[in-house]
Amino acid sequence: MKSGFLEKLVARLDRVVPGDVQQIVTRLIREKGFLEKVFEALHEGVIILDPNGVIGFLNHAACQFFGLDPEQAPGEEISTQIRGLDWESLGKPGRTVSRDLEVFYPENRFLNFYLAPIDDADDPGAPLGYVMLVRDLTTTRAEAEETLESERLNALTLLAAGVAHEIGNPLNSLDIHLQLLGRKLKKLPPGDRKPLEENLSTAREEIQRLDQILKQFLHAVRPTTPHRERKDLHVILNETLKLLEPELASRQIAVQLDLAESMPLAMIDPGQFQQVFYNLIRNAYQAIPCEKGRITIRTRVSDFEYIISIEDNGTGISPEHMGAIFEPYRTTKSSGSGLGLLIVRRIIREHGGEIAIESEENQGTRVLIHLPHADRPVRLLAAPETDPVIDL
CATH class of the missing domain: 1.10.287 (Helix Hairpins)
Structure with missing residues (x-):
């Protein structure tokens, strides 16, 4: 980065008395340390670049956003450190850039950066460098x-x-x-x-x-209020499978059950959860294009939640459809209404849970239901067996 002020100072050093030089240097050191502390305290990322896009300084937030090493990144071209940035198209004298950027490492984030030139008062056409301010829009989005x-x-x-x-x-x-x-x-x-x-x-x-x-x-x-009762999820699941047994048999689809040995009763609306299981199992066998398919249903329970998995070996869901899978009237089936998954997610969320969908084209789909316990157990630390003895 062009020094500007420092070059002018060096040119006039012979006219400055030694005491003044010491005061100027001390002041620059203090100001540099103060500014660095200010930049490190910011939640926004700050990157200072020279006219060629070489990193001169970056704060802790910028390192976190892009997964950069604060010791190794300075002195490197920004295009080599941040994928998707082309300095030749960004670094234009007199031009300010605002752009959204999605990064996948070290975390999937949606960022916005603002790049502005640092003008030289003596030569406006040749900036001293550039400052890049980076904001995290992930939560906002x-x-x-x-x-x-x-x-x-x-x-x-x-x-x-x-x-x-x-x-x-x-x-x-x-x-x-x-x-x-x-x-x-x-x-x-x-x-x-x-x-x-x-x-x-x-x-x-x-x-x-x-x-x-x-x-x-x-x-x-329509917003609904679940009428909760203490019910066995396995009983509701088996009742649903019994309703769907003729359709599953006609398609020669095998259902494999891997159920938890001990499943505490859950505070749920049994009618609504039968609808959840009915829709998800029906979606699973309709995604299997030929006979002799397989649906695997697993249940697990932890200290905090019930986990229910429904997996098929069907056609899977393409990436372009995954993004809109919960939108109303979005369906890949010729006779579907596109409301089934929307209803399922609403019921699960009304019970305080969440639904996750994992899919790979031509391999199959897995739907995971995470349902919290109504009364979460309190885990207490065990008291030490004996108090330590201190010799005086």
Whole structure:
């Protein structure tokens, strides 16, 4: 970095008395130490660069953001230390840059950096160097996404009442009129009645499908309060498997159970958790394209939570679909409503838990449910067996 002030000072040293030189040097040392302490106290990253993009100074926050060594990074070009930064396109005299950057090491963070030139008063066209200020937007971005999700659900909730009225009532009316048509068809000769009855049956099935989608939509957007009871998760899981047994058998899909030997009763809404298991197991076998698939269900319990894993060997989920997997009406199935996982996540979150999904294309998908205990045990440190003896 061009010294500027120091070059001018050296040129005039012969005119400065020794006492003044000592005061100037002492003042520079104090100011340097003070500024370094200020920079180290900042939560934002600070990187000082020379005109060629060589690092002259960086604070502790910058080292944490980018995983840099504070001893080795100074003196190195920033392009070699931070992946994705091209100094040739960034370091332009007189130009200020603000840019978002996602880094994956040492942690996955969303950062924003501001790069500004340090102008030389005597030569504005040739900056003394550059200062880069780096902010961590990871938490802010997560909060913004949560706010956006909340606003989206609130908007859907407001629409729910209108949807129920504008679609639900006409569906009921259509169903009643189709029942009347069915009674009149019975009076026709059998030859004329059969094709009309097939069309009528198709129309009624479609009305029932629309009614089911409407109910799922309303359940997904309306806030609900779980009616909790102490229930055995294994019992609810086995009851759900019994309901799905015919579909699993028809597809020749084997279900392997690896259940915890001792599972304490959980404070849950049994109806809602049966819906969770039903949706997840159904998603699992529908993701298996051919017969003789496999679904593995595991349960574990720790001091703080229940862990339930449902894993299949199906087609998996592509990276582009993983990012929008919980968005309403996003589905890869031709007959799906795209509301199943949204409902599942809402139920689990209303019970204080979280859901995680791991998937690899053409390998399969694993869904993990983390459900906290209603009453977490208090772990106390054991008292020492004997007090230490101190000789005086």
